[in-house]
Amino acid sequence: MxxxxxxxxxxxxxxxxxxxxxxxxxxxxxxxxxxxxxxxxxxxxxxxxxxxxxxxxxxxxxxxxxxxxxxxxxxxxxxxxxxxxxxxxxxxxxxxxxxxxxxxxxVTRRLEEAVGRLCQMMPLKQVAAFYGLAWHTVKAIDKQMLERTVGTVDLTGVRYLGMDEFALHKGHRYATVIVEPLRREVLWVGAGHSREAVRPFFAALSEQVRRNIRAVVMDMNAAYDLEVRAWCPNAEVVYDLFHVVAKYGREVMDRVRVDEANRLRQDKRARQVVKSSRWLLLRNRENLKTSEQQVRLDELLAANESLMTVYVLKEDLKELWRTREETEARSRWEAWYRRAMESGIEPLMRFARRLKPYLSGILAHCRHPLHTSVLEGINNRIKVIKRMAYGFRDEAYFFLKIRAAFPGNLR
Ligand SMILES: [Zn+2]
Structure with missing residues (x-):
């Protein structure tokens, strides 16, 4: 030939x-x-x-x-x-x-490079089949490539941090990711989600860098806030919308939906409608694709006063983070809290009472240009990375993949 x-x-x-x-x-x-x-x-x-x-x-x-x-x-x-x-x-x-x-x-250099590029988009198994290589060979190539390309991070000029936890193996173990939220760069990934677990990151920062940190955005349930306060004397803790809304979904929407379904025990049809509405209720209205879904949601809410109340209050809760003017945000919060407490809906009242002590960390976002969608974006991306490979028993490799996925958009 x-x-x-x-x-x-x-x-x-x-x-x-x-x-x-x-x-x-x-x-x-x-x-x-x-x-x-x-x-x-x-x-x-x-x-x-x-x-x-x-x-x-x-x-x-x-x-x-x-x-x-x-x-x-x-x-x-x-x-x-x-x-x-x-x-x-x-x-x-x-x-x-x-x-x-x-x-x-x-393998030749060009095959290594081709494998590395494909590994950014496809699961290891498919890359292995595509090039006729063994799975562990592909993984080794990708890991070595990442070790070469994911360099050290430059922390000078960092003013803001975002911190989030994610599950490693089916929720048994956790890890922490620390990002620069403005340029969407992962700065650090480490096992664990306790104060002690994130300490090595802060301990490695120079005093100057630590003093420069103005705000750190995180989940209000995380253990990170005390550690942040201990190391970064000028940082404010800002609670992230995404986590609060997710918590609201679990503790209020899910609870009320189940209670409503139980109340409708006599009416099998209505009960089934409420039971199967989880997705409809948790989705943003803008994301409901068809008008049929919109109509279903409207009918569901019209028929259930409690569901309507918690749904409307969910939307209004999000508005708190969209308001950049602090006085306005504060009066919105007061109105929101009053409506929650007057609703008579137990899970909602409980949620509002628990949220109240975190108010200053919620309003703190008004003073900082932090996009609350950053942590949500990273959280979702980590899930995708996790699904793409089964090689993540190797934590070092998994962490490299996460860092490579968020190299920062200012470089
Ligand atoms: Zn020589």
Whole structure:
């Protein structure tokens, strides 16, 4: 099919030429063909991969099988005599430096790069099948690429932080992510969600950086606020809308919906309507796609006074965060609290009473340009990353994936 000269040129294996091509139909991954390309070194002078000095003295040669990018419908396996030179400067045998494959790797650089790019978009398993590589090989490539590309973070100029927790394995263990919310950059990821767990992040900051922090946005139920106050003397704690609304959904909407369904025990049809309305009630009205869903929601609310009340108060609660003027936000809060307490709906009153002590942290958002959607966005993205790979028993790898997903938009 290809002559050897043409394939040598096309392959770009600098310092080698093709001496033999062996086509094996059906022997590749998933019934594809496999082509085995035998290479031979052409350069007399080798460069030491450790110190860069050159030599012509071959110490030994080992035959390596190295995978390359697939060629059309063929998996490509290179048979490469890998030489070690005797390096005077290093005082021993050293591997020859090659442009197209890193030392001791079984895949070429370009295959590594292709795998790394695909791993940003697809689960490991699919990337493995796409290139006909073993799952653990793909994972190792992706992890090494991330270690190289996800660099150290620059914390100078950081004024704001966002902190959030997420579940590691089915909710058994937790981890914490710390972000710069304005440029959407993940600064740190660590196991645990206690005060002690996040301490290493703050301990590593210089005093100047800690003094510069003006506000930290977080869930009001998190344990982080005391740690923030201990390290960042000028920081205000700001409670995040997304978490408060999520809590409202669980503690108020779900509770009232279940109570209403139980109350309608006699009316099977109405009961079923209320029972199955969870999604409808928790969704933002703007996100209801069809007019049929809108009508269903309207009918549901019209028929249930309690559901109507908690639904309207949910929408009004969100308005607290949309108001940037503090006096106005405060009077909105007072009106909201009064309506909650006068509703006679027990779960709602309980929620309002519990929320009250956090008021200053809720109103604090008026003084800072913090978008409350940042933590929600990161939270959702972490879930997607978690679904995409099953390699996250390896925490270090999982944390690298999270950092790579939020490199910051100012770079
Ligand atoms: Zn050397």
């Amino acid at each position: 290809f002559d050897r000269k043409m394939l040598t040129k096309l392959g770009g294996w600098t310092g080698y030429r093709v001496v033999d091509v062996d086509y094996r139909p059906g022997e590749g991954w998933g019934g594809r063909g496999k082509v085995i390309i035998r290479l031979e070194p052409t350069r007399k002078r080798m460069r030491c991969n450790r110190c860069g000095s050159t030599s012509t003295q071959v110490h030994d040669t080992a035959i390596r099988r190295i995978r390359d990018l697939p060629m059309f419908d063929w998996d490509v396996v290179l048979i490469v005599p890998r030489r070690r030179q005797w390096c005077e400067r290093c005082g021993g045998p050293q591997l020859e430096d090659l442009e197209w494959v890193r030392p001791y790797r079984r």
